[in-house]
Amino acid sequence: MGEKLAEEEREIVTPGEVLGRAAELKAGKGTYVSADGAGVSYVYASLTGRRALLPPPPDSPDKRPIVEVTGHKAHGAVPEPGCIVLARVKKVMAKMASADIMCVGERSVREKFTGVIRQQDVRATEIDKVDMHASFRVGDIVRAVVVSLVHMVLLFLVPSHVALLGGTCIILDTFTKLSLGDARAYYLSTAKNELGVVSAESTAGLRPEMVLAGEMMIPISWTEMQCPVTGQIEQRKVAKVGN
Amino acid sequence: MEFVSPEGLRLDGRRPTEMRQLRAAIGAVSKADGSAVFEMGNTKVIAAVYGPREVENKAELINDQALVRCEYTMANFSTGDRVRKPKGDRRSTEISLVIRQTMEACIMTHLMPRSQIDIFVQVLQADGGTRSACINAATLALADAGIPMRDLVTSCSAGYLNSTPLLDLNYVEDSAGGPDVTVGFLPKLDKVTLLQMDSKLSMDIFQSVMQLAIEGCKAIANYIREVLHENTKQLEYRRGV
Numbered sequence: 492m493g494e495k496l497a498e499e500e501r502e503i504v505t506p507g508e509v510l511g512r513a514a515e516l517k518a519g520k521g522t523y524v525s526a527d528g529a530g531v532s533y534v535y536a537s538l539t540g541r542r543a544l545l546p547p548p549p550d551s552p553d554k555r556p557i558v559e560v561t562g563h564k565a566h567g568a569v570p571e572p573g574c575i576v577l578a579r580v581k582k583v584m585a586k587m588a589s590a591d592i593m594c595v596g597e598r599s600v601r602e603k604f605t606g607v608i609r610q611q612d613v614r615a616t617e618i619d620k621v622d623m624h625a626s627f628r629v630g631d632i633v634r635a636v637v638v639s640l641v642h643m644v645l646l647f648l649v650p651s652h653v654a655l656l657g658g659t660c661i662i663l664d665t666f667t668k669l670s671l672g673d674a675r676a677y678y679l680s681t682a683k684n685e686l687g688v689v690s691a692e693s694t695a696g697l698r699p700e701m702v703l704a705g706e707m708m709i710p711i712s713w714t715e716m717q718c719p720v721t722g723q724i725e726q727r728k729v730a731k732v733g734n
Numbered sequence: 735m736e737f738v739s740p741e742g743l744r745l746d747g748r749r750p751t752e753m754r755q756l757r758a759a760i761g762a763v764s765k766a767d768g769s770a771v772f773e774m775g776n777t778k779v780i781a782a783v784y785g786p787r788e789v790e791n792k793a794e795l796i797n798d799q800a801l802v803r804c805e806y807t808m809a810n811f812s813t814g815d816r817v818r819k820p821k822g823d824r825r826s827t828e829i830s831l832v833i834r835q836t837m838e839a840c841i842m843t844h845l846m847p848r849s850q851i852d853i854f855v856q857v858l859q860a861d862g863g864t865r866s867a868c869i870n871a872a873t874l875a876l877a878d879a880g881i882p883m884r885d886l887v888t889s890c891s892a893g894y895l896n897s898t899p900l901l902d903l904n905y906v907e908d909s910a911g912g913p914d915v916t917v918g919f920l921p922k923l924d925k926v927t928l929l930q931m932d933s934k935l936s937m938d939i940f941q942s943v944m945q946l947a948i949e950g951c952k953a954i955a956n957y958i959r960e961v962l963h964e965n966t967k968q969l970e971y972r973r974g975v
Contacts, residue, residue: 505962506885507886535884567787569800600787602788
């Protein structure tokens with residue numbers, strides 16, 4: 492009986508197959524919930540793969556087991572607001588830098604996405620005095636977070652006066668409608684200690700024959716990185732790595 | 735012309751409710767995220783899926799869901815006469831639109847916002863029912879690419895010649911000028927997503943022809959599920975699981 496249950500749990504399912512009732516199972520990755528004609532909700536598979544049953548987390552009020560479908564090929568990662576990405580800087584301009592997003596979370600993307608780091612998103616303090624060329628250079632690998640516009644607005648509105656409360660509701664509404672889609676690319680922000688440049692190569696050395704030293708630089712503070720070969724110090728917005 | 739003989743056999747020896755032989759192979763285009771070759775008798779179609787990836791044309795970007803694009807082309811050598819304009823002509827544009835709408839209805843686009851999924855289908859050999867073969871191939875390619883779908887979309891055509899409903903018309907039967915009903919169906923959810931017809935049919939006969947096409951779709955869905963099962967087992971075997 493136990494073996495039979497294990498067989499059933501590990502069977503191969505294809506999209507559209509019923510995995511169980513929504514009242515008995517919680518929908519995990521690779522599944523979705525939909526009600527049929529009679530109004531009963533079922534959990535259906537949305538991918539091709541092996542079905543697995545996970546026990547419910549011990550501290551949650553919901554005691555239903557979670558059903559998951561794991562396929563062989565996961566579809567390419569897509570950046571979502573709030574997720575950490577790794578990007579390579581492609582161009583640095585006066586007010587912004589453009590970067591190619593290469594990894595979303597722990598997964599690499601199949602084809603790069605375009606991201607933009609604006610002057611006001613580089614760091615949390617003195618955002619109008621940021622020098623883009625002293626924060627990023629072409630070829631740097633940067634850890635950033637994809638900006639969620641609603642989150643930004645809430646941070647801005649918190650210190651405002653209680654008297655403006657009526658107005659803030661309207662502003663919030665307008666901002667949520669003004670979504671990321673107005674931009675040409677994803678907005679990235681490095682305005683946290685653990686975000687910023689994680690890997691950079693040093694530029695031309697002191698001696699003419701050492702053009703493009705290309706050495707991996709070592710971070711010495713949150714604004715400076717040093718080349719181990721030439722000893723030259725270069726300005727970057729450095730990410731704090733480690734605990 | 736006689737399309738159904740007095741013994742009840744069609745021009746190629748099939749019975750009226752018999753479908754042509756189905757053959758499918760997954761992973762034909764290794765560079766694509768997902769690909770499949772689908773054959774229905776002599777009709778052979780290849781589908782390649784790329785995505786989800788960044789939207790090329792920012793004007794078409796949709797904020798809360800993925801953009802689905804589809805292109806249907808016929809290879810020059812696919813028909814008896816060399817095809818002059820493989821894409822851009824009205825028939826190809828119409829079929830591209832039809833396939834796009836059918837696939838968009840079943841892909842869970844809200845899980846991949848601000849991205850683009852490209853489906854390319856090319857007919858290598860055309861012998862009637864190319865539209866249906868393309869939809870079936872696209873379904874397999876999307877399943878291979880790991881793109882979440884509500885259900886597998888399958889498609890089949892049916893017609894009405896010599897007072898008999900016929901399942902899965904080939905080119906000769908299709909060009910007879912009789913009605914040709916193409917149905918796109920979600921088998922587990924039991925929903926029709928595509929319904930097209932050429933020529934005219936009375937209401938009661940249309941019911942029986944459409945029902946026959948739906949039965950054909952269910953049979954194709956069973957075959958596609960078997961192919962996906964086999965493919966999964968093969969991949970696991972190669973990975974050593």
